[in-house]
Amino acid sequence: MKEQNHFERLGVGADTNGPAVRIAYFKLAKLYHPDTIPPGAPPEMEKLKADIFAYIGEAHRTLADEKSRAAYIEELKSGGNKEAEVDVVAILKSEELFRKAGVYLKGRKFAEAVKLLDEAIQLNDQEAEFYAWRGYARFFTFEDKKAGFNEAYKDIQLCLKKNDKVAAGHYFLGVIAKLCGDMSGALKHFQKTVELQPNHIEAQRELRMAAQKK
Template identity: 30%
Template sequence: LYKRQSEPPRPDEARLAQQLEQRFADVQAKRDHFYVLGVSQDASRDQVKTAFLNLAKIFHPDRLPPSLPHMAPKITAVFEAIREAYEVLYDDTRRKTYQQNLQAQQTLPKPPASAPTAPVLRPQGRADSNADDLYKMGEVFFRKRDFTTASDHYDRAHALEPKPLYLAARAWAIYMDPARKADMAKAKQMMADAVRADPNCDRAHYQLGVIARVEGDMDRAERCFREAVRANPKHLEANQELRLIDMRRKNPPKKGGFFR
């Protein structure tokens, strides 16, 4: 028997691919959290939660059809943006700070396009404080999806003080960068190195769990998330992942149901 020619995507799969491309473009454009969730700035916590759950039903990585494996990195980036928006906007304190930062950015005057960029001068101090500053700046750039600049800051922090945390952060910036798909294996190895150097590096455990989930290895994903929680019982994202795994175990989704 001859194998049938590969069939074009079903209408619903083609529609999901189109939605993913648009959502990924929004991620690249660094849209704000309210835009990402599709809620107003005065939305209630219940409205934020409902918006998140509705989007999760569409853009959770588990929803990616087998016919679209090449879009796995994009759906991961999209869902991480959706989840980050939910976590910030659902927390009243974090939302208030975020809104203040948005307003500050809108009121800052933009320099002329021809104006030279002045170097950022940092006060000289202990190496570890400078490394921590670089790490925190890396986190800011990562949240803006500027993975290249984030990776550079994490790398400089690690050069000043070789903490496994900084290594894990740099690895995640590399893994999440669509332009560095060829370096994904290298990024995973860096995370494994971080865990080997510090078994209590909750960030590395969590990141390895996300990768395992994306790759469809739920047993390995669960082990990694549990290690993250063991190292840091308050790790919000790892606890969320474990609750989702437990929920799916108690209520196995039917074909065509939630999260396929």
């Protein structure tokens, strides 16, 4: 896998679109995520799965976004298939911090979540979704909703600039808009969320609730 290009790593063709790339990635991630290692497995298996997970993660980040995928295809055509070394340890550590931040968010420990997401971004600043979650957490650290919105918006827009297909970014904008009294804007973001991720339960619920009120 180390010698393969990103398309080969995910087992997709160069004409594959973003949603198909994500599907291929999630299938592989279920198999190779380090958390899937059985108890008592040898250290060699742990390292192998960590390496593979890092490689498919890098492939997903590059190919899921249309602009970066097009640029990568041009790079391959020009013979520039020289993969940058993937920092496996940093990527795995950032993912672990991201998961912990999610737990803190559910527990409404927003400042703690922001701190963990800051650390995750320092380790892996190419993961667009980290910025969306940090922006969402930041919103709740402000008593002034307007100030909170401005800070959250910066981060979430940074996420969507890196990858506008991140459903969480659109959903968080919807929640924040709703909390700020902009129901029309909120519904647009919830609708966009469902377009990107049809099985997004929370966004579906928000749209149903809004329809029932009409």
